Amino acid sequence: MLEEKQIPYIVEKINMRCYGPKPPDFMAKVPTGLLPVLELDGGPPITESLRIMVLLEQEFPDHKPLVPRGNSQEVQRWEQLMRLERRLFSDWLGWACSDWNQAMGKVRCEALLDTIEKELKVAGGPFFFGKDISLADINMVPMFERMVASLAYYKGFFIRGTGRWPAIEAWFAALEQRPTYLGTHSDYYQHCHDLPPQMGGLYFSDEGYPVAAQIDGMDGQSWRLPLPPLSATSLPEPFSAGDSPPVDTLEAAASLIKNHEAVARFALRGVGKPGPRPVSAPLSDPTAIPALEHMAAADMALRHVAHALLVGVDEKQVSEHALQVTASEPSGPAAELTGMPIIPAAAYLRDRIGVPRDMRFPAARQLRAHLNWLADSLVAAVA
Structure with missing residues (x-):
């Protein structure tokens, strides 16, 4: 969001707890230890991603607007999309972090993906509000990116690369054309190894093991030369920008x-x-x-x-x-x-x-x- 709105900023990196204790000077400012944190022009620390993003939109109205203004119908839809992101978070973790009732977890995630697919078509795509990125996209993609990676790895369930959800495919393709997104875009391997320490464990289904072996380079092929080309349909990990x-x-x-x-x-x-x-x-x-x-x-x-x-x-x-x-x-x-x-x-x-x-x-x-x-x-x- 900072890059899309071209807001000057300085980053200070603070580790998550699974990588050891947080620095004492940070804990003095933020006793909860929550990340991320915004300090705006010397003001008090502000936590929680959505709260930070809404504040930035309010404080920098002359920079590229990322939230609908004035149109009550669009504002209402934006609020609905914020709730949809919370549902994505819940349904994703409900399946990924469970080793029972796998069928129900899959059904819920498929229904959620069908809903997101419809929402991406409302304004013609590729983004939720049409041709340009908005806060709805920026808020949704961090969790969605992790969902796509972890469900492939742990459940053998592919959201991208299969053509089942074409609007979602087009959305990721549009994001992967933006340097602002690629500046934070991780690969499946990193997500699938940094999530368990943060979340306390994710569970495999039988379909996940062969996919995990590919993502981890343990299949004897995927991390060895010659590498297969990357594309929007390459599996186990699509990358619509391709490779060179x-x-x-x-x-x-x-x-x-x-x-x-x-x-x-x-x-x-x-x-x-x-x-x-x-x-x-x-x-x-x-x-x-x-x-x-x-x-x-x-x-x-x-x-x-x-x-x-x-x-x-x-x-x-x-x-x-x-x-x-x-x-x-x-x-x-x-x-x-x-x-x-x-x-x-x-x-x-x-x-x-x-x-x-x-x-x-x-x-x-x-x-x-x-x-x-x-x-x-x-x-x-x-x-």
Whole structure:
């Protein structure tokens, strides 16, 4: 909303509780610990997303309007859509967080999706109020995005990519054309691993396990080269903006090179020691101690990954800078890349690439796949 209305702002990042205690100075301001929080021009902290967004609309009326004004019928419909978002939240969690009466949870979600489909057609789409985005869309999409990801992962239930709800498909496609949305748009993998620590657990149905294996890259294919193209109908995860491998690999390489020292240190947590501050999120260990004695090997390994991203694996492996590993008493630089510690370090990094914190989804899948190429090459050499 801040980006759509072009309101100047400063972001201060505060962790959720599942990633450890919140900073004392934040708790002094917000004793409940709730996120997000708005401090408007030095005023008192304001919590709750919808309350914040309504206030921003009121305080910045000359910026792009996102809520209907004057037309009582449109205002009434906007209020109805706000209630519909709460129903989405309830029906989604009612199924995702339950391991009983799966059929009823599915029926309720399908009925809800049918309702949303109709609402998106009222003004001609692709957004709830027609051709341009509104607060109804901005308020709905964070929960909807998580619903789409988690129901595919845990229940094997696809909302996007099947053509069953074409207006919803068109809505996501329109959102994915907006840089303001892509700046916060996560991928299914991130959602499905950051939701359980926040919500206390989600439950699988039998249909969910094979989809989860694909999303997690555990099926032996989905996180390995060559990657299948992305599209509005690609499964398990559609991305209507599509992919462009030359652009995506360049983005991944640029991020890796720009932050190479920090990334290498982070990867070495995979062979380091657990941190002294325990957290409830399994993929997070903010105080972990990296095994910095392997820094030279990690740096070399990531240079190989960056080179592969820039020129392609096939071209790299026929060049003078090919990745060379051996199982028997290697000498020279290859010795540093045999077996431990690079294999677990690469896997640790691969499983923690954040979308869009580190890069967009198409770039992230390229980096994950190239890290698997590195690890698989090392595994093969010591097998």
